[in-house]
Amino acid sequence: MKKKKYLGIGLLFVCCFLAGRTAGKLQAAFVPAAQMTVEEAKLAVIIDDFGYNGAGTAEMLALDIPFTAAVLPFSSHTAENAAQAKAAGKEVIIHMPMESLTGKPEWVGDGAVCRGMSAAEVRQCMEAAYSAVPQAAGVNNHMGSAVMEDANTLGCVLDVVREKGGVFVDSVTTAESKCGTLAGEKGVPLLERDVFLDSTTEKSVVEERLREAANIAKAKGSAVAIGHVGPEGGVLTAQVLAEMAPELEKEGIRFVTVSELAGSH
Numbered sequence: 001m002k003k004k005k006y007l008g009i010g011l012l013f014v015c016c017f018l019a020g021r022t023a024g025k026l027q028a029a030f031v032p033a034a035q036m037t038v039e040e041a042k043l044a045v046i047i048d049d050f051g052y053n054g055a056g057t058a059e060m061l062a063l064d065i066p067f068t069a070a071v072l073p074f075s076s077h078t079a080e081n082a083a084q085a086k087a088a089g090k091e092v093i094i095h096m097p098m099e100s101l102t103g104k105p106e107w108v109g110d111g112a113v114c115r116g117m118s119a120a121e122v123r124q125c126m127e128a129a130y131s132a133v134p135q136a137a138g139v140n141n142h143m144g145s146a147v148m149e150d151a152n153t154l155g156c157v158l159d160v161v162r163e164k165g166g167v168f169v170d171s172v173t174t175a176e177s178k179c180g181t182l183a184g185e186k187g188v189p190l191l192e193r194d195v196f197l198d199s200t201t202e203k204s205v206v207e208e209r210l211r212e213a214a215n216i217a218k219a220k221g222s223a224v225a226i227g228h229v230g231p232e233g234g235v236l237t238a239q240v241l242a243e244m245a246p247e248l249e250k251e252g253i254r255f256v257t258v259s260e261l262a263g264s265h
Contacts, residue, residue, distance in 0.1 A: 040221065040252070040254065041214070041217035041218045041221065041222070041223075041252050041253050042217060042221065042223075042253075042254050042255075042256045042260075042261055043213055043214060043217045043222070043223050043224075043225065043248070043253050043254070043255055043256065044067075044068065044191065044222070044223070044224045044225070044255075044256050044257060044258045044260075044261040045065070045067040045068070045225050045226075045227065045241065045255060046067065046068045046069075046070050046093070046140060046169060046193075046224065046225070046227070046258060047060050047068070047069055047070065047226075047227050047228065047229060047237075048070045048095050048140070048142070048171075048227070048228045049070070049072060049142075049228045049229050049230050049232075050069045050070065050071040050072065050081040050082070050085060050095070051071045051072030051073070051075035051076070051077055051078045051081050051082075051095070052072065052075045052076050052077055052081075052230075053076075053077045053080070054228075054229035054230030055229065055230055055231060055234035055235055056229045056230070056233065056234030056235040056236075056237065056238045057081065057084075057229050057234075059234075059235055059238035059239070059242075060229055060238045061084055061085060061088040061090065062088075062238075063238060063241055063242055063245070064242075064245070065241065065245045065255040066089075066090070066091070066255050066256055066257050066260075067090055067091070067241075067255065067257070068090065068091040068092070068093055068137075068257050068258045068259075069081070069082070069085035069091065069092050069093070070092075070093050070095035070140050070142075070169075071085070071092055071094060071095055071133050071136075072095050072097070072109065072142065073094050073095070073096065073097075073111060073128070073129035073132040073133050074109065074110035074111040074128075074129070074132060075109070075110070078132050078133065079132070082133050082135055083135075085135075086135045091137055091257035091258065091259060092133060092135040092136055092137065093133075093136050093137055093138040093139055093140055093166070093167075093169070093258065094129045094130065094133050094136045094138070094139045094140075095140060095141075095142045096113065096125075096126070096129055096139050096140070096141055096142055096144070097109040097110065097111060097112035097113070097142045097143065097144075098112055098113045098114075098142060098143060098144025098146070098147040098148070098157075099112060099113065099114040099115055099143075099144065099146040099147050100143035100144060100145050100146055100173070101145040101146045101149070101174065102145065103143070107143070108142065108143050109142070111128055111129060112125070113125050113126070113144075113147055113153060113156075113157055114146075114153070115146055115147060115150045115153050116153075117153060117156075119159075122153060122156035122160075123156065123159075123160055126139075126156075126157060126160040126161075127160065130160075130164060136164075136166065137166055137167065137257075137258070137259045138161065138166035138167035138168060138189075138258060138259065138262075139157070139166060139167075139168050139169070140168070140169035140170070140171050140226075141170065141171050141173065142171075143173060144171070144173055145173045145174035148170065148173065148174050148176075148177040148178065148179055149174055149177065149178060150178070151178045151182060154178055154179060154182055155182050155186070158179075158183055158186050158188045159186065162186055162187060162188045166189075167188075167189040167191065167258055167259055167262040168183060168188050168189070168190050168191075169190075169191045169192070169193065169224065169258055170190065170191070170192045170193065171193050171226060172192055172193045179192075180192070189262040189263070190262070191224050191258055191261060191262055192224065193225075193226050194213060194223045194224050194225060195209050195210075195212050195213040195216070195223065195224075195225045195226070196209065196225075196226050196227075197209045197210055197213070197225050197227040197233060197237055197240075198227050198232045198233030198236075198237050199233070199236065200231060200232060200233075200236075201236075203236060203239070203240060206227075206236060206237055206240040207240055207244065209225070210240055210241070210244055211244075213225035214248050214251070214253050217253060218251075218252070218253070222261055224258070224261070
């Protein structure tokens, strides 16, 4: 299977915005402080779109908290960014391109898993991604609403993740995801995104979303928040994480990797 080439970083920005806007309606509801009853609150932060040296890459890697770097496997700086994240002590997973129900197919990028592929073709895509990001402790979906709703294709993805001994994180780009059922059947550790953190220009929005994620963690014991490098979040999201992390840690929030969080479930 020949890999398609990215049509430019601008298209990546568009697909990130589309995924964020689509999934924004699915974000978990704000949890009032009065409902916070859990003593230990774990927050796993995932930063998507490493792999092309997007804005905020250096700032994210300089953060003094554990987080998981999700690296696009077939991008211009995949190997470089994955190695930098590992050297900075961050966990690395594959930000796997998958077919979306919205937008143009080429926006998803190189090596995407698509509906209609045979099991062998899906495996080829996944094996290539793991070869490109050998540090990967798991996978989350880049876009992918179409695949996440397709049990056959998604099942083939999860088969490879299981064989690699990794965790799968459902970015929740569709409310009709089949991942919860399939991951359980296949014995794949699964986490699901609770909150998207980013805003392009409004720092207060990022602060509110990080606070929302912290409140969910306090109420339920854990939460998963996803941000991005690049213009959708990048420097601004890194700034908010740096400023708010000490405050949240004083409140009992413990920042963890996705592997640690999945292992505690």
